[in-house]
């Protein structure tokens with residue numbers, strides 16, 4: 001009997017047009033990171049469980065319900081990464097990368113993440129994130145630069161209709177005062193909260209703000225606002241961040257209820273949302289400061305800030321909005337069709353010249369004739385057909401067909417590259 005196996009729920013096979021979208025996004029973001037002076041880092045897809053449970057926080061949804069945790073054959077508890085920051089911080093501390101001449105240490109990553117969530121549109125169990133981390137400095141300008149970079153990712157990709165939300169959740173001292181007041185407010189509302197949030201009331205009331213049950217969030221949002229409880233230092237920092245965002249002419253909105261779902265955040269937090277997405281999954285990316293995390297991992301007592309964007313969600317929205325990936329239009333893609341009886345050296349010479357010139361090209365191996373070859377080339381998105389018959393070989397010529405407008409040219413073999421450049425120039429200016 002045939003083996004019928006589907007991909008696991010909440011995972012995706014990525015191929016065809018999706019790969020082209022994905023590569024377009026990745027290449028664009030990498031280019032932007034380069035401009036902002038970030039370097040790539042790759043960390044393992046799984047870590048010792050404590051790397052995540054202790055940093056993300058025991059009372060978060062992720063740690064309580066969503067981690068893929070398993071014992072390895074020696075009984076060690078490992079977890080597939082649900083996010084990227086904790087791994088980067090673990091690695092930076094372990095490899096002692098945060099030396100003074102490196103500060104701020106600017107790193108980025110691209111990786112698959114795993115969360116056992118209820119799959120739905122824009123929410124998967126294996127998904128991809130691109131994230132950036134700047135470690136070692138608490139300069140408010142760095143906060144603004146990170147927010148600027150997050151914003152520019154989506155501007156570069158062609159998104160409009162975006163909203164940049166920012167808030168400050170202060171340091172642990174500001175939060176102590178706030179949590180007393182917030183508990184006082186929530187106490188009479190406890191019966192309206194879900195079971196999880198009833199526990200959170202005792203352990204970590206801030207997490208009620210990012211409960212997946214909308215009713216819990218609605219109750220929390222009527223309470224006191226965390227940004228009203230900032231100490232003088234946190235307030236000054238946040239004011240400077242806002243000032244720098246204005247200097248950069250970035251539009252933002254203060255979101256009093258934004259807390260973001262990880263315990264490690266301190267101070268400035270931010271999120272990029274799309275007005276074009278359904279509200280439950282409208283976040284394209286977000287991040288914030290995590291000034292205590294390096295120290296908690298046994299590293300230097302240095303501040304840091306980072307963000308991550310969802311690659312799958314970004315790609316999904318681009319497709320939905322009809323934002324086209326810009327396929328390198330100036331790139332020629334040539335298909336060589338030959339019906340010459342003894343033309344191999346001639347054809348190979350052309351093929352070699354084209355490939356040496358970085359032109360994507362291939363030969364028609366079907367031998368089905370010129371008409372069939374041209375049809376095939378069109379179907380496979382070639383923009384140029386190169387036709388070589390006995391006549392061409394005899395006269396040192398090549399027939400070049402521009403498949404975008406079906407114009408055909410007979411040219412000298414030596415002029416091929418020049419002709420292709422000319423044709424591609426015309427396509428670009430169409």
Ligand code: AMP
Pocket residue numbers: 083115117122123124125126127128129261283284285286287308309310311312313314
């Ligand atoms: P977070 O790490 O939760 O701050 O998420 C950062 C970004 O990753 C979000 O804004 C989403 O774009 C994306 N993301 C988070 N969880 C998922 C998921 N389960 N499926 C797809 N994308 C996700």
